[in-house]
Amino acid sequence: MLNKEYINIFSFKDNVLIYNRYTGGVVIISSFVFNIVKDVNNVDEIKQIALNYDKEDQRYFESLINACNEFKIFVYDPKQSIGRINFAITDYCNLYCTHCCYSAKLINNTTKKEEVITLDMSLIKRIIELNPRSLVITGGEPLLVTNFDEVMCYLNENYDGAISLATNATLINEQNVDLLSKGFDSFDLSLDGIDEESCDSIRGKGTFNKVINAIKLLQKNNVENIIVSMAFDNNTRNLDTQFIELCKNLNVKPKIRAMNLTGRASDNHIDSDEITKFMIGGVANITGAYDCPGGISEFFVNSKGEVYPCGLFDKDEYLIGSIFDKNILEQFKWDKNLPWFRAFSEYIPDTREECSDCEIKTFCWNCPALADSYLRNQKKSTFTDHCQLKKKQIIEAIENA
Numbered sequence: 311m312l313n314k315e316y317i318n319i320f321s322f323k324d325n326v327l328i329y330n331r332y333t334g335g336v337v338i339i340s341s342f343v344f345n346i347v348k349d350v351n352n353v354d355e356i357k358q359i360a361l362n363y364d365k366e367d368q369r370y371f372e373s374l375i376n377a378c379n380e381f382k383i384f385v386y387d388p389k390q391s392i393g394r395i396n397f398a399i400t401d402y403c404n405l406y407c408t409h410c411c412y413s414a415k416l417i418n419n420t421t422k423k424e425e426v427i428t429l430d431m432s433l434i435k436r437i438i439e440l441n442p443r444s445l446v447i448t449g450g451e452p453l454l455v456t457n458f459d460e461v462m463c464y465l466n467e468n469y470d471g472a473i474s475l476a477t478n479a480t481l482i483n484e485q486n487v488d489l490l491s492k493g494f495d496s497f498d499l500s501l502d503g504i505d506e507e508s509c510d511s512i513r514g515k516g517t518f519n520k521v522i523n524a525i526k527l528l529q530k531n532n533v534e535n536i537i538v539s540m541a542f543d544n545n546t547r548n549l550d551t552q553f554i555e556l557c558k559n560l561n562v563k564p565k566i567r568a569m570n571l572t573g574r575a576s577d578n579h580i581d582s583d584e585i586t587k588f589m590i591g592g593v594a595n596i597t598g599a600y601d602c603p604g605g606i607s608e609f610f611v612n613s614k615g616e617v618y619p620c621g622l623f624d625k626d627e628y629l630i631g632s633i634f635d636k637n638i639l640e641q642f643k644w645d646k647n648l649p650w651f652r653a654f655s656e657y658i659p660d661t662r663e664e665c666s667d668c669e670i671k672t673f674c675w676n677c678p679a680l681a682d683s684y685l686r687n688q689k690k691s692t693f694t695d696h697c698q699l700k701k702k703q704i705i706e707a708i709e710n711a
Contacts, residue, residue, distance in 0.1 A: 404451050407478075409541055431464065478517070497528060604678060
C-alpha cells in the first residue's frame with residue numbers, strides 16, 4: 311500500500327485511515343492490523359496473510375477484504391479511462407430560471423435557430439471515439455437542438471455505454487416521448503419546487519405542471535429510472551422533506567442540491583446556508599473523502615467542443631483543450647504544470663495552497679464547484695473559523711472510528 315501513488319495513509323492514535331485518491335474510497339483499521347497488511351497490493355495478498363491466523367481472525371480479515379472491495383481501495387486505472395462525459399449540446403434554453411448557474415441563453419422569436427442550435431455531428435462522433443462508460447446529454451435545454459433526433463439515433467446505433475438525458479422536461483410530449491423512452495437509459499429532470507408556487511417562481515409560469523405531466527408520460531412509456539432535482543437556498547431549505555415526499559408519491563428518485571451561487575443564480579438568490587453546511591457541517595466526508603472525478607475520469611464538453619473539468623468551471627482559465635485534440639486524455643491529471651489544473655487546484659482540498667500543511671485536508675469537501683461558490687461568498691476570516699471547526703470534527707471522528 312505504501313508504494314501505491316493513488317493510496318494515502320493517515321495515522322491517528324490507534325487507527326489508520328486508508329484512502330484511495332482515485333476512487334475516493336476509505337477504510338479505517340487499527341494500527342495493529344495495518345502493520346500486518348501494510349505491504350499488500352491487492353485483496354488476494356490479504357487472503358494469503360489470513361491463512362496464518364485462526365478462524366476468528368480469518369473472519370476479521372474476510373470483513374476487511376469485503377470493505378476493500380466495497381470501497382475500491384485497490385482500484386486504479388493508469389490508462390485514464392473516461393467514466394463519464396457531460397455534453398452540453400446547446401447553450402440555449404426555453405426557460406430563464408433565476409437560479410441557473412450556467413446562465414443559459416433564452417431562445418426567443420429573434421433567435422436564428424438553424425445557426426445556434428444545430429449540433430455539429432462531428433462532435434458526437436468524436437465523443438464516441440473516446441468511449442466513455444456513460445454519457446449525459448445536457449444543455450441549455452437539449453431538446454431545442456434541431457437535429458436532436460439525429461443525435462439520439464446516431465448514439466443508439468454507435469454507442470454501447472449508458473446514456474442519460476438532463477432536461478427541464480417542458481418539451482417532452484406525446485409526439486416525442488416514445489422515441490425518448492427508447493433512446494435513453496435514464497432521465498434527470500429539474501423541478502426546483504414542491505408545487506406551482508415554489509417551482510414557477512424560479513422556473514416560470516406553468517413549468518411545474520409541465521414537468522409533472524412529462525414524468526407521467528415517461529412512466530406510461532415504461533421509463534423507470536427518473537431522477538428529479540431541487541436546488542435549495544435559504545428561502546427553500548425548509549421544503550426538503552416535502553420535496554422528498556413528492557418524489558416518493560411520483561415514484562421518482564429525489565436529488566437534493568445546494569444552490570450554487572454561480573452564473574445567474576449569483577444575481578437572484580441570497581447566500582445559501584446549505585453551502586455553508588456542506589463546507590463545514592458534519593464529518594460525512596471521512597467515508598467518502600474527496601472523490602470528484604472532474605478533470606480526472608469525467609469532464610464537460612460544450613457545444614463548441616471545448617473541454618472543461620466541470621460545467622461549472624467553463625471559463626478560460628479552466629479550459630483543458632478541444633475534444634478534437636489528439637492528446638486530450640493526457641491532460642487529465644493532477645499536475646500544476648497544466649494551466650487548467652493550476653487554477654482548478656485551488657478548489658481541491660488536497661491541492662489548495664492554503665491547505666497544503668493540513669494533514670486531513672483530503673476529507674474537508676468533495677465538490678470543487680460548491681467550494682468555489684462558498685469561497686467567493688465568504689470572508690477569509692469566516693473560512694478560517696469554519697476550517698478549524700471542521701478539522702476538529704474530522705480528527706475526532708477518525709480517532710473514534
